[in-house]
Amino acid sequence: MFTGIIQAVGQVQWHSEHQLLITAAMAPFLKEMAIGDSIAVDGVCLTVETFDRSSFRVSVSPETLQRTTLGEKAQQGAAVNLEPALRVGDKLGGHFVTGHVDGVGSLRAIAPTGESWELTVAAPLAVATYIIPKGSIAINGISLTVAACNELGDEFTVAVIPHTYRETTLQFLQIGDAVNLEADLLGKYTHKLLGRSAAPATDSTIDIPFLQTHGYA
Known part of the structure; x- marks a missing residue:
């Protein structure tokens, strides 16, 4: 982790x-x-x-x-x-990142905004599903916050402060460069759980005959 x-x-x-x-x-x-x-x-x-x-x-x-x-x-x-890797007791300054890349995106645009930078990234659908405004995203292992995204989530922007830009490989990126993307872990689990809750209900009545049939009574 x-x-x-x-x-x-x-x-x-x-x-x-x-x-x-x-x-x-x-x-x-x-x-x-x-x-x-x-x-x-x-x-x-x-x-x-x-x-x-x-x-x-x-x-x-x-x-x-x-x-x-x-x-x-x-x-x-x-x-x-x-x-x-994160050790027990270490500060959690970003968000939970597993190191399991969900897909490769590409840099669409980069623009200075005052002393910071704004990056626009195109994401494959495997990642886009989990991208929401103000959500977390890891780009080349860097914990960043989604500033905005389109409806599908396959194009989004992040704001990068000077320290992060200077101390990471973001400073070397060029338009069109490929980037590793990992969606927020909590978002992926939430998406899966909500998908299950939307599934048709099944008859799961637990009564005496059920318990007897399965050896519990």
């Missing part, structure tokens, strides 16, 4: 056919890293297999490469957002 509060920016590249090398010499959490730790790399939950003082290695499955931007970024040697 993560919070979407990025702690460092690193660089990802291929180490072997199925393993990525992430360098992050200034990342504070490297001092306390252990083999088997979970870490979010651009919003994707991965497991640390080896590490040293300035880098760590993780394996990636074909499923991960197919559903996220990591393969393409590793090919480019691109910058990635890094966040270690």
Whole structure:
């Protein structure tokens, strides 16, 4: 589990056919890293297999490469957002992020608004269902708040404060770039529960004959 509060920016590249090398010499959490730790790399939950003082290695499955931007970024040697897993007692400054990417969107527009920035993102329908104004969304692992969205939710805007823009990979985004998206976990569960409550009612009467038939009486 993560919070979407990025702690460092690193660089990802291929180490072997199925393993990525992430360098992050200034990342504070490297001092306390252990083999088997979970870490979010651009919003994707991965497991640390080896590490040293300035880098760590993780394996990636074909499923991960197919559903996220990591393969393409590793090919480019691109910058990635890094966040270690939430520990009991840590501050929850963002929102609950699992590191399981729901879909890949793309940056439609970016515009300065005073000292901040406004990003417009196109989202696939798998994510759009859960996007609502003032709801939470993780973009490349960054916890952000939806400022506005269209009726379908497949296009939305987020406001980014200077600190977040400066301390994450958002500063490197260009129009058309692909981004990993994870919808709000609470929204996904609520959507599923409401779907079940809308299902036709079934005859679930519990009486003496029912209990006898099922061995309870």
